[in-house]
């Protein structure tokens with residue numbers, strides 16, 4: 376497959392300058408002066424850039440930032456042994472694993488439930504602030520950063536599954552019982568919201584001029 | 586055919602479609618995948634679907650505490666969460682570990698079949714859009730790692746062993762990734 380750009384090597388021509396917009400379904404470049412058009416090849420309706428991309432991404436990112444606070448303060452799991460309950464938060468669970476000297480699993484859980492969500496929220500805010508501004512990272516690196524955010528997105532759901540598995544399994548009534556805590560709902564919502572935020576971000580806005 | 590990069594908007598022309606990997610010259614995003622083969626996509630998605638039912642019905646973990654033998658399936662775990670008042674968490678678990686993978690693989694099989702046969706299946710246009718979003722929202726792989734983390738957490742506490750359901754989940758996930766790697770929605774639209 377030969378690929379060539381319509382412009383010279385130094386300056387690529389984008390869809391706006393070309394007077395077209397991309398059909399996200401069949402990948403045809405629709406020639407159209409307006410921002411919205413129906414694809415002549417497959418008939419699906421397309422818009423040039425994701426609708427209200429920046430404000431939507433801002434709203435979802437900020438919402439997940441706020442929900443991240445109760446997600447970390449409230450317990451996500453409650454283990455009751457003979458009626459005696461011991462609740463643990465996300466970071467509390469990580470510290471517990473560290474104390475039990477389960478270092479490998481401790482790192483896995485710490486990365487999935489703490490590093491990944493924080494990294495996602497920070498990266499999205501960085502991308503939103505610097506979207507068409509000069510910054511430390513160039514456009515190519517920013518696009519790479521975004522695909523990394525998309526790639527790791529779902530892995531922070533790990534702790535939600537761990538609690539679900541433990542609660543489903545360790546259920547012996549009074550003797551020994553594991554239940555999920557309300558922090559779990561907030562934490563799962565954070566994961567879902569950050570995923571929605573990254574899906575509503577349009578990386579083409581990084582490359583657009585002005 | 587003229588197209589544009591979905592990540593940076595640069596206009597490109599493709600001379601022909603021979604199934605090679607195509608990378609954007611401006612932002613190096615991978616535009617079109619590797620080996621595309623809709624027949625393989627059909628076979629592997631059906632295989633994945635076959636493992637799906639036993640993966641849900643057989644327990645993925647079995648544990649022995651003080652003479653009590655307990656096992657858990659995905660539905661039982663979700664039900665416990667639901668009974669504890671965490672309905673939203675239960676819903677997210679059921680959707681991402683069961684419903685979305687099911688829709689993802691069913692629709693992949695449907696569309697692969699559509700692109701192989703001469704005629705056009707009903708509602709295939711709408712189905713094609715759903716597949717692309719389900720790809721991000723299926724979390725069988727995360728669920729599998731979650732089970733393994735739980736095993737490590739419990740291993741000192743009780744006599745624990747992986748159940749049949751776990752291996753079924755593993756197979757389901759493996760064939761799902763294979764099917765996804767051979768599937769390319771562009772192939773389906775090209776037939777039009």
Ligand SMILES: [Zn+2]
Pocket residue numbers: 398399400401402403414415416417418419
């Ligand atoms: Zn189209």
Ligand SMILES: [Zn+2]
Pocket residue numbers: 590591592593594595609610611612613614
């Ligand atoms: Zn590009």
